[in-house]
Amino acid sequence: MRPRIRLAVDIGGTFVDAIAYDETTGELRVHKAPTTPDAPARGVLDAVGGLTDRLDDVEAFVHGTTLGLNAILQRRGAAVGIITNDGFRDLLEIARANVPAQHMYDFAYAPPPPLVPRRHRTGVPGRIDAQGQVLTELDEDAVRAAGRLLVERHGLRSLAVCLLHSYANPDHERRVAAILREAHPEVSVSVSTDITREYREYERTSTVTLDAYIRPVLSDYITTLEARLAEAGLTHPLHIMRSGGGAMTAELARRAPLTTVLSGPAGGVVGASFLARTLELPRLISFDVGGTSVDCCVIENGEPGEVHEAAIDGFPLLIPIFDIRTVGAGGGSIAWIDEGLLKVGPHSAGAVPGPVAYGAGGTEPTVTDAALVLGYLDPGAFLDGGMRIDADAARAAIETELAVPLGVTAERAAASVFQVLLARTVGALREITVERALDPREFALLAFGGAGPLLGPMLAREMGIATTIIPQVPAAFSAFGMLMSDLEYEFATTVLRPLSDASLAALEPYFAELEERGEEVLSAQGVKPEDRALVRRLDIRYHGQEHSLGIDLGPGDTAADVLARFNAQHAARYGHAMPDGGQILTLRVRAVGRLAKPGLPELPPAGPGTPEPISARRAHDVTTGEFATFQVYGRATLAPGHEVRGPAIVEEGTSTTVIFSDQRLTVDAYGQLLVTGTGGTHD
């Protein structure tokens, strides 16, 4: 039978992960290829080429790219010009005037230069007030003059337009864009209200500026990739992953490039939410451990936490994203001694030189080096034996840099590196759950990313989390999550009205307009009407509060229904409700186009008997604090129904699961590893 393949490709800093799911057989396959920063499309094709050479069998192709993000981080975007109101050209530079928290005590702090220099920012007369009324007509001649200044005099090819109160009335912004496009058809024009209709002028200016900054780069890349994939036989449309989950067509990504910038970690969260719903886990923490960071997200009832504002390198952007908290520590984090105390991070050895054991010039011991000393990782098994590992060098670095100054053995020092790393991670998990007035012990942990399966069971033990789930192909789980995406798009507009039935009635035209835009986008992407869903939400807060909560609005809901829901959620989150009628801050419409997705395939159960270890080695058991013999299993030999008692190690090429003597591991019907404790909780 002819295969029907669904592909997802996730570009990371070091590797491109490609994952293929064959709908006819339920088979899941993964291939990694090196990232090719100079010609990113090549790395994508290399990774895909390792899975299939016939793209005409591919029915769906979802792609997550960090190209836009890297363009911002490395300041390699386009030279941009900004047009704003006369008298306000410095909004981008004045920003919110705050120093980043990590520089709080640096009283000589110098911020990075603004993304757009002052000479490329100009204002035009014309004003709209907070209610959307035109106070001064737009000076169209001034707009033409501004266009000539930025395009002809300064030679800029990408322009950003953001005017005060445009969220309330975008007419002037649209007119500015039309004039510029007519006068300079070769120039790209980004308009703030095309991306967001939320208030706060600096955040909107920053958003549209970032859009203009990455648009040429991303547009070129998507065009190139589409052409190369078409040459390779792809006939179905290319879909690009969005930062807030969901995917969109390549065409839409070219028009709204900003929505792709934080799509990297989104795949993992989408996958985790899918698992939470499939496995009916009411509370799940996704725990994604990479080389330099740990990304955590709380998922309640299958719904990941969301926020509507993100920041890249200190630049805010008003786009919906998952509420992911990051700890700057991972497998590559450097361990060091600070006046007698052992610290892990924040510095990382990165991909180059990497851990000492990689033999690429690293001299400072990392978490990975500690894992080798403790026996968790098999030096012969890195990338299925495809990578040379110098375990002796790792041990020597731990010995001289950590063990000698601490006055302990190398093993003890290495175990301590994990203790400190865990302590930092525990803090992050407690902090993201305390905001919801929950305890992390009420959650299950989904551990993925290269080092997630190594750290996950250890962390769960430390915190008293009952169950840790290691999914199939954990190192490529983000790509797996992309396979689970629907097409999604969110539209929002700030309104600021009291929450009342009269307001809800008055807002109907606003919702209708947002829904119309949603329908347009879905229809342009070829979604059939029966696969479309439009979901209404309101951001509600008490008068005078700054923080709002998103409340679903169903057909026929009255203001009293919405208020009751809001009060209940506020009380659950913050411990109290207020005698206040509530205020509507923002309307949101989420347009969803359902895509066919693979279910989670059940695997055949294991035959009689227990799984056979493939080897055994001495490793550090955190339960006893001693070295013990760990049986080592190959993941491929573990099948549903199997149970393994700790201490044990499960190896699968790109990642390693380690469980300790008070833990056991069972394999569920889908082939996932469930790690549970045998003793009581510890935290």
Added chain:
Amino acid sequence: MTDRLDGATVEVIRNYLVSVGEQMRRTLVRAAFNPVIYEVLDFGISLYNADLELMAEAAGITSFLGANDHAIVKGVEYVGRENMRAGDVYLMNYPYWSGAHSYDAMLFAPVFRPGHEGPAAYLAVRAHWMDLGAKAPGYVLDSTDMHQEGLIFPSTKIVSQGELVRDIIELIRFNSRLPDLTIGDFHAQLAALRTGENRLAQVWEKFGGATVDQAVRQIIEHGERVARKAVAALPDGTWTAYDYCDDDGVTDDLIRMDVTVTVDGDQMTVEFDGQAVAGPVNLPIGSTESLAKAIYKELTTATEPSNAGHYRGLEIKAAPGSFFHALYPAATFTQWSAIVAFELIHKALAQVLDTLPASSGGDEPGFMALGRDPRTGADFVISNNEGIGWGATRDHDGANAQQHPSQSVVRNTPIEVLEHKSTVFHERLELIPDSGGAGRHRGGVGVLRQVRYLADGEVLSMKKKSKTRPWALHGGHEPEPSEMVLWPDTDRARRVGMYRATMRAGDRFVNRTAGGGGYGDPLRRDPSAVVADVLDGYVSAEAAARIYGVIVDETGAWRPTPARAGNHEG
């Protein structure tokens, strides 16, 4: 006595304790009602051991560092350890003990643990309350004794063994103009304390109380070692500096503030001197200690969460009864004077440390607007903390229009938010050309905000450094100070610092913030930097020629003036 712990165990426990503070912070910020807590970050959270030594803290803004350290000692002394019970919470806002003005209410709670005689730890959460019944609504600019500054609690039991003391809550309710907000914020602080108690108990249970106590001793020793090492690297000697605060709000007289900084090996001593004044700008000693600690932290352990050890090498002196050590009944409500004093230690040490910046404008030059919206009939109060030019340094130009270092993480308020909440209308918000102090490195430029009132209302200008210029270094120029001009371009135009004015519909104000001080001779500034400044409009072509000695045309071509050429020859 527990044995010494290894450096990994201590670091693990340190991380857990810092996280307890962070969880308290998140609870407070999320549950708070007033924006002064969740936007302006006007709070301080501290964890103390049984000996009242700081174990960990979560500071809101820079200058609230260690703000509770003095207060907790006074509070426990007043109540008496032996009188404390599990579940008790005490309220303190007596300025001379709390180290803050009367609207900064500190709640503190003893935390008990089985097998430990008396409280094993104390938690403190200080936050700004909206109203406690002072003589006028909002800020009190002209009080002359404490009793005009609201209801005072020495360290009053407000929760007794877990039960709210209703009489005290009612006392607050009947004495506050904004009782719902005030009591709402009290509950947010209480929630933060409960989070802290719960999480601290978990840490004790996990590691053992005695082990945690020992770890804290070692954390504090470590903090002391690191900070003292940094001080030891500074040159020994004694340096003095002085600066002026505008006035006390009652008279127009400049207030002179003096500091003497001595570095002797690994010990630093900071001694402040100034005459007490009638108006509400006197500083309680706790407030003086906080500002000195923030600068000391910058110099020693800028990236580490604080503990008591960090400050053991710092001695802070101010004569009781002086400006810097206010005693009952001195007025202390408007302590912006502390912001002006903040940079004084820099000014003294800059004589010997060439890495320190010139003055960052000297102040936090914000404003507040009040009125009633005729469309809705609702009263509004809006406020904005405005950026200021930061001082230039040996290595780089000062930042443009950034919040003053004493509150570096606070954000300004968006125009679109201000205009939604009020009847003010912005006509301009721009950087001010030529406002940065000239120098080899230029001070950051200030910002100009021009606002028109669409309906009658009031404006409060909040500045304590508008009469004297911010200081420069090594031949750099001193910039113009901050100012507010009321009714500009009319025959009523008036330049003010700290001031409250009635505005009619159509009236305007212009708020202009200072630039930063310059560093080094402007004639030695890299000409390409001068050209870039002119093309970007940070510096006018006229000033470039006159001050920097660089004649720039609109294409960016340049040539030196004779002054610069001569300077080069010299």
